[in-house]
Amino acid sequence: MGTFLSIVRxxxxxxxxxxxxxxxxxxxxxxGAVLGWIWLLIKPLIYILVFWFALEVGLxxxxxxxxxxxYFLWLIxxxxxxxxxxxxxxxxxxxLHRYPYLVNKVKFPLSxxxxxxxxxxxxxxxxxxxxxxxxxxxxxxxxxxxxIQVPILIVVMFAFWDMFSVMTSMVSGVSxxxxxxxxxxxxxxxxxxxxxxxxxxxxxxGFGWVVNLMYFNPxxxxxxxxxxxxxxxxxxxxxxxxxxxxxxMLVGTAILMVVVYKRFHDEVADVL
Numbered sequence: 706m707g708t709f710l711s712i713v714r715x716x717x718x719x720x721x722x723x724x725x726x727x728x729x730x731x732x733x734x735x736x737g738a739v740l741g742w743i744w745l746l747i748k749p750l751i752y753i754l755v756f757w758f759a760l761e762v763g764l765x766x767x768x769x770x771x772x773x774x775x776y777f778l779w780l781i782x783x784x785x786x787x788x789x790x791x792x793x794x795x796x797x798x799x800x801l802h803r804y805p806y807l808v809n810k811v812k813f814p815l816s817x818x819x820x821x822x823x824x825x826x827x828x829x830x831x832x833x834x835x836x837x838x839x840x841x842x843x844x845x846x847x848x849x850x851x852x853i854q855v856p857i858l859i860v861v862m863f864a865f866w867d868m869f870s871v872m873t874s875m876v877s878g879v880s881x882x883x884x885x886x887x888x889x890x891x892x893x894x895x896x897x898x899x900x901x902x903x904x905x906x907x908x909x910x911g912f913g914w915v916v917n918l919m920y921f922n923p924x925x926x927x928x929x930x931x932x933x934x935x936x937x938x939x940x941x942x943x944x945x946x947x948x949x950x951x952x953x954m955l956v957g958t959a960i961l962m963v964v965v966y967k968r969f970h971d972e973v974a975d976v977l
Contacts, residue, residue: 708963712871715814723817726804727824734825745829749788750836753781756901774936775844780901782935783928785837786862787900789830790924793866794891797822798873799884801973808878808973815970819870827863834859841935854934854941862927865955869923872962878973898924920950 716723734745761776796803800819807813807821834855877884897919898904904925907915919925926947933939941948 708967709959712814712816712962712966715816716820719814719817722813723820723824726821727828730821730825731828746832746836749784749829749833752788753784756780756784760901778840778844778846779932779936781837781840782932783900785830785833786858786927786931787895787924788833789826789862790866790927791891791895792826792829793823793870794894795888797826797866797870798887799877800870800874801878802874802881802884815875815973816871816966819874820867823863823867823870827859831859837935846935849938851934851938851940855931858927858930858934858941865923865958868958868962872958872965875965875969875973879969894922894924898922898928900924900928904929917946920946921954923951923954926951926954 731745757777757780760780797819800822801808801815803822804818807818808815838855873883873887877887895901899919904916904919907913929944929947930941933941933944
């Protein structure tokens, strides 16, 4: 518990530096692009349009998946949080190699290094959520209490994946093979986690055990929770198995983060 509180305290005490460096990270990512900041939004928007055209227009896969809800809204309700989670799996899991100067040349808490990238990824994600909400109202969806879940889910998503980044980046700091493994797992997570298909339909085809297994998949939980709030008009606790599975993963990730942080904290600087 002492290590966990130390990580939280470091992030709070260094919050201003983390914020400044997160903004600098965004500027650095936009600097090499011709369109600048706009490219950070155009890229995910292109992916959304491609998936919508391929799935609904081309394959006609949208019918029967969403009930009475617009398929485009249902699709982007899962894709927008996925873009953030994909960033964390691909790059957030190797954050220390992204900022080696903060590890070797600056006395910067290692747990805060991961928060820089997580926060910069969240900034982009917030713009995408704004686009999602605009689409929500353009489709004539109502203003109701279920929308309260959206900002709460964003905060919880940030906290979970920041802990995930601290845990995995420490391991990646001493093993480049682990970083490659995490990048390789990104695509399986996308195709198997219900980002672009209705996970509940698997139970109707005799794959109920897969649905039960996915209760412990944080990607599935967040995509489903945002869709519940925006499309299905359900509270997170109305699916206690999904919520329970996520809470198990939340606690498990926090414990693993503390164990890994204590184990590799002194070795990372030497390896990097």
